[in-house]
Amino acid sequence: MCYNTFRYSDGRQTAFDGGMRMIRLDGVSKRYGTHRALQDVSFTVPKGQILGLLGQNGAGKTTAMNIMTGCLAPSQGTAVIGGYDVMRSPREAKRLIGYLPETAPLYDEMTVRAYLRFACELKEVRKQAIAGHVEAVGEKTGLTDVLDRKIGNLSRGYRQRVGFAQALCGSPEVIILDEPTTGLDPRQSAEMRALVKSLAGQHTVLFSSHILSEVQALCDRVIILHHSRVICDSAMQALRCGERRLRAVIACGEGSLLPRLRQLPSVSRVEVERGGREGITQVVMTVEEGQNAERELFTLLSGLQTPLLRLAPVEDSLEDVFLRATMDENEE
Amino acid sequence: MGAIYRREMQCYFYTPAAYVFMGVFLALSSVFFGFGNLGARSSDLMALLDRMSYIWMLLSPVLTMRLIAGEKQQRTDQLLYASPCSLSAQVAGKYFAACTVLLITVLATVMYPLVVAVYGKLYVGETLVGYMGLILQGCAFLALDLFISCFTRNQMTAAVAGVGANLLVWLADAMAQALSGSFAARALNFISLYRRFAPFARGQLSLSNALYDVLFIFIMLFLSVRVLDARRWSEA
Structure with missing residues (x-):
């Protein structure tokens, strides 16, 4: 059941289409042979919203995120970021995205500073601005003290922060976080939640998790994926699923x-x-x-x-x- | 592409990969130079360059096995795929970094012609042509091994498959002899990299063979990009 519904050209509806839409999935499906990983998923996320993507293992959360970031191609439908189709205008769309996958993509042999510099270069941050930007991102994510340490020598909590800092490089409009607190101890999880919360309003955040209380504490809205389909799309205040x-x-x-x-x-x-x-x-x-x-x-x-x-x-x-x-x- | 190139160069020299490659290559080529030139009191560097091209065949996967397979194994590929950097730029950046390590290694072997020039007679033109063939040969192996690296997540698999593929294209003309006259023999002769290198190893500049190597490199890189792109449609 939808609230504040928006009707697509083919008659389907999705919720929360008010304001500028930063993320739009329109009828996205993904098949691997006979297995359907995602079936006709449609939703939009307005600018500045924190959206929680919930679902059991294998529900399709990671597949949906990989399609939004251009890591995977959809079998059907379109993913649009900030008005750019991820498949047709990948460069423009990906400039707007910061992505932290389930396993933080880290190079153990690099120092945190060198890694964040590399992430800035990939995101096409101006050369003159990179050093300052790395310092700022390091400060925001609490990495200032470890900027010159090798990533391979860092604890799990710090490694996850480095992955998170990488997603912030280039100040992308859309930040996509795939289970960012998995494997962290309670204190590290709380710190990570505080970091995500600090993005509210400035960035559009899509956040997946198994931990329901975490989604409840952080998100403005929740989408539940089950058996590869959206079965609930609701504002946190109106969680009734129809x-x-x-x-x-x-x-x-x-x-x-x-x-x-x-x-x-x-x-x-x-x-x-x-x-x-x-x-x-x-x-x-x-x-x-x-x-x-x-x-x-x-x-x-x-x-x-x-x-x-x-x-x-x-x-x-x-x-x-x-x-x-x-x-x-x-x-x- | 610049960002990818710089990162790969850092990675080569922050990890043992480049040192192993350069160390083993220089050690083996020094043995060949010691026995073939110093021991035999010979100024002929062509035989040495010929032997050095065999070493490329065995060692080039050391430089390429990590380039794509390693990214998949460490799951860092998602960082690259989600970035605005295109697949072609990623492949080109990685390839040029591997070529740079190869060129640095070749530069270190300049000591052999210098020794020959001091103690014997150096045929400069022939030596330069031989070096040109050696570099083209090495770059062709790197392109082939990078392509092989696109098919697996495991670096060891990429390395072993790379050596196998190198042997295949290197010895294709030897296999062709067994099938003389047939279409398969002509095809094997065509893809044989040894056959393309042979004129350079005799000091003969061959533009057609140089063009063949450049085309071979381009095709391998193009196919690498296509394979990576195709995986976005099929991978779980």
């Missing part, structure tokens, strides 16, 4: 009430929460997005002359949404 849930506390025994609740047109599921007082029923109702279940419930209960003690929306955690979204998909 449905919302209401918790109702009703002064009535559940025996006669539950069948009536299940018959309400907008209610797709009713779950009873046990442990309440006798004569009080507490339920969680799953409601299709856009349906007015509150009105139907009030009408039903007033007809039964039954008091409604409490009615409130259930705030889903990202974990709940992810599990429910992927579970529903499996059930299908």
Whole structure:
């Protein structure tokens, strides 16, 4: 289910098309022989947004990122960065991208400074500006003290920072980070999250992770990939994946009430929460997005002359949404 | 391309690759010079250049095995592919860096003609032509081995396959003799790099053979770019 939808030329829709679109994937699919790694994936990311890409192993996150950065060619569809098609205008598109792959692409024999200089040269930073730029990027990522050390002698946390610093070289508009905290200890992960958070507003960031709390803490919006397809595309504040849930506390025994609740047109599921007082029923109702279940419930209960003690929306955690979204998909 | 070239040059001299290549090459060629020229009191450098071309065949994969396969093995290839630097510039930068190491090595062998000039008679023109053939030969091997390096993620595989490919194109004319007269024999004769080098080793300047080497290099580099590009469509 989409919010603030944008319609493509072929009728498909995607969310969040307000403002300048820095990343646009339009019907992107990738096949390896008979295996489909990505199926008809479409979404846009406006300038300045931090987007979290969630999915289990093999869901297609890395493939999607590799297509956006031009490392892989899509079997179908187009990836557009800052208005440039990655396949047709690769040089222009790639100038706008900073990419940190899952395994940081580091040359162990180089010093951090030499490596960042090389990254700046690749990103076509002006020769006179490179030295200053390397210092600035090193300072931003906390590498100042190790700039003249060999990368091969650095700890895992520092190596990941060097990879991150490389992605920042040339101040690209779009920064793509593939599971940047994988393999880091909790402190290093927190530092990496702080670095990503510091990019908010200045850069458009696409961030993939297995760690749901991390995505929840960092991102403005989340896309869930499952079995190579987008199954959820939502703003963090509106994480409902096409449905919302209401918790109702009703002064009535559940025996006669539950069948009536299940018959309400907008209610797709009713779950009873046990442990309440006798004569009080507490339920969680799953409601299709856009349906007015509150009105139907009030009408039903007033007809039964039954008091409604409490009615409130259930705030889903990202974990709940992810599990429910992927579970529903499996059930299908 | 400049950035790639400079990085590759740094890598050659920050790691043992260039030193191993230059050290082994110079050690073997010095042995050939010692026995073939000093020991035999001969001013003929053509035989030495001929033997040096055999050493290229065995050692050139040391310079190329890391160029593409090593990037894939270390997963640094994604840094290059995601950069605005085109695949052709990447391949050219890597190739020219390998050629530079080869040229530095050739420069170090100038001591042999100098010794001959001091203690005997040096045929300058013939020697220069021989050196030209030697350099073209080495550059052709590097281009072939770089192309081979595009097919694998493993550096050792790239090196072994490179030596095999070098032997094949070097000895193609020897194989052609066994198939004399047939189309296969003509084809093998055509691709034989030894056959192209032979006139240079006799001190004869052959433009057609020099052009063949240049064309061979260009085709190998072009195919390398095509293979890398094709992998973007097929790799998982």
